[in-house]
């Protein structure tokens with residue numbers, strides 16, 4: 370399959386994409402750009418418009434207004450070529466009950482005009498032992514694993530995963546993350562849609578946040594974190610006097626607040642760099658530093674800042 374790394378055309382561009390269902394506007398004027406070779410997380414609360422957007426990318430719904438381009442091609446005029454170069458795990462994937470896992474993969478390979486090592490493809494998603502069982506007897510997590518294996522058939526340039534962690538146990542989630550990283554490393558673009566922040570935090574380098582049908586933020590995960598502040602927090606345990614430590618740190622440069630939370634001292638610093646000074650000051654003093662935990666702004670704060678979650 371064509372390697373997407375040959376050019377830097379964005380893997381997905383939507384221009385003013387709007388989708389209405391009767392009087393309901395599911396998505397409005399979406400301007401989304403998924404850079405080539407990125408791992409892009411489309412994040413949003415329930416009903417935000419994620420699935421409608423993904424459905425438009427994969428040709429399941431047609432735009433009421435605007436355009437959608439995948440790998441440089443318009444979804445309306447090049448559906449076959451786009452389909453050939455794109456792997457899809459749809460939301461709530463359900464396999465054919467009467468076909469085995471192996472038969473599903475063989476069918477996907479035939480449809481893509483490629484030959485694959487079916488055993489290896491099934492082993493990669495942890496289904497080696499269930500290869501010859503009919504999928505009607507698969508659990509939700511096993512079905513999801515099969516859907517993922519089908520999305521990877523033919524080493525597509527763009528892999529679109531809608532709520533890929535649904536039904537997966539912790540081992541399955543670890544497998545999913547490993548596979549996303551491996552596909553990214555071979556040059557594929559991965560677009561995953563989810564309302565689970567942990568999935569995005571773990572693998573995505575670029576994030577789009579959709580809320581109420583509109584893209585409210587899109588940037589690198591790092592830049593988005595910076596928009597909600599650089600403040601770092603230390604939670605410190607001491608063997609000595611917590612009040613003495615509080616007085617000591619209150620005077621320190623770069624410290625914006627010192628409070629008590631039970632027997633834990635909570636120290637807020639302007640930036641991460643300031644935390645080293647706090648630790649050094651505590652170590653030099655006689656307050657007996659026992660342990661500390663550091664936390665930085667995460668995507669959770671970004672998500673809260675950009676969406677009006679109730």
Ligand SMILES: Nc1ncnc2c1ncn2[C@@H]1O[C@H](COP(=O)(O)OP(=O)(O)OP(=O)(O)O)[C@@H](O)[C@H]1O
Nearest residue numbers: 390393395413414415416417418419420421422564
């Ligand atoms: N076929 C449809 N007919 C009518 N309304 C629809 C249809 N599909 C989606 N909608 C509406 O469009 C809005 C966006 O729905 P969508 O499924 O795209 O959200 P989502 O972000 O994927 O949500 P979730 O995380 O809950 O899956 C919702 O208000 C939904 O009710």
